[in-house]
Amino acid sequence: MANIQLIATDLDGTFLSDDKSFDKALFRVVLAALKNKNIQLAIATGVHQERINVLLADFLDEKMAYVTNNGARVMNSDGRLIYERTIAMPILQNVQQLLADFPVKPSRGLVYSTDDTAYVPRAYADMIRNSRRRYFKKIILFDDLAEINEPIFKVTMNWQDFDETQFYDAAQRVLGDSVHITETGTGAIDIVPAGVNKATGLKALADNIGISMDGIAAFGDGENDLEMLRAVGQPFVMPGASIVGPFAPVMANNNHAGVLKTILSII
Template structure:
């Protein structure tokens, strides 16, 4: 089957641990992919603004971005697809948080298309920490009065908190209405139901008329699994944890520190030339 689309996760996959990659090599591959009519897609949990910073020395207008773990798909000109959390759902989570957080205070971030929103009660230190991940941060008095499409609700507890317990309770509380996932850094992300990197690729499949079996994807972690299982040619990184290698048998030709994604793409393009 001819390859028509290549998608890659960023952290632990395309990017080295210091958040860099071989820009010249990547731009050469983009030229070759253009020649072979192959789309290049970046699929990440990051907001698109943060993602663009990683590619500021590359040719960003030649890429398409699945950001916020699939809640939005865009290029540098327009939003192609979005899956926001409704205001009613936001209110339900805020009410749940009010009842729960008394045991341990947390920070709420509403990540929208235009900006990230935090409470007026957030301290300057909190704002500074949030700005490391969100280029534009706005303090608001009432979350429900924010006029923006909210892609992700972030609930951030101290790093020593066991967020797995919060994730479990949120999933029990909201069932299939919302998609809840956690990290090891005290953060819980809440998205619209059935939102992940696969749904972003499925949107592009409809828009571009590209079949899943004509797609390649690279990933290293559990939030990549839906995407990897969706495409016809999935690659897990050698540096991924063992549970990922058990689920996806095909590995990239090198780990993220040694440009494994670029190395593998080169071989795929050569085989298809």
């Protein structure tokens, strides 16, 4: 197995504790250790860049790479955008029609995401809680998709007390291969461009810095991490995760800095 040259970690349920915090002092220790061994760190997440900028505000000068929106957008550690895939308007219209036809509306909201802006159908305006607002620079309400003139990386629909796999199955039937549909593990479904997942985003990053996927260790906990974990040389899964495979266990759960402790143990 190749030596580790890059470490990628999911955020929610993995790097972040349940309250979205993390051990900043230990993170500084880990960053120093990685720098000393010339190992890069990548955040590989379903969320958009602006949310990461809020969560990791104290560490944005640490030259990390970012695989965001479940692989639809990739920035290398120099801050250069190296990969980007968006959803074409005709496909967004198909998604909108599917949601209109689906009997159970996303009770926790519906967002069409750029990298810093949430486009929200006006009918869902009252679902935008203040806790969510801080993760977007702008929230723009719209009546018609034609009003959106920015590239959309991801559509997220979120339910409370509903088995979202029912929507997943309906979306698979209606949208087929025109998109990639993934469960986030938090009651939400993400729809991203076809052929896009965290593994494709990570591969674009690996190619950019000239390393093989075998030289990557990755940490995850949910369905949207599966492709990434299967693609890297050293995959690690959180305790109690819903996914199974030939993955090594993380030393502790997300509320006890499991990712950071495991990184220190493997480098």
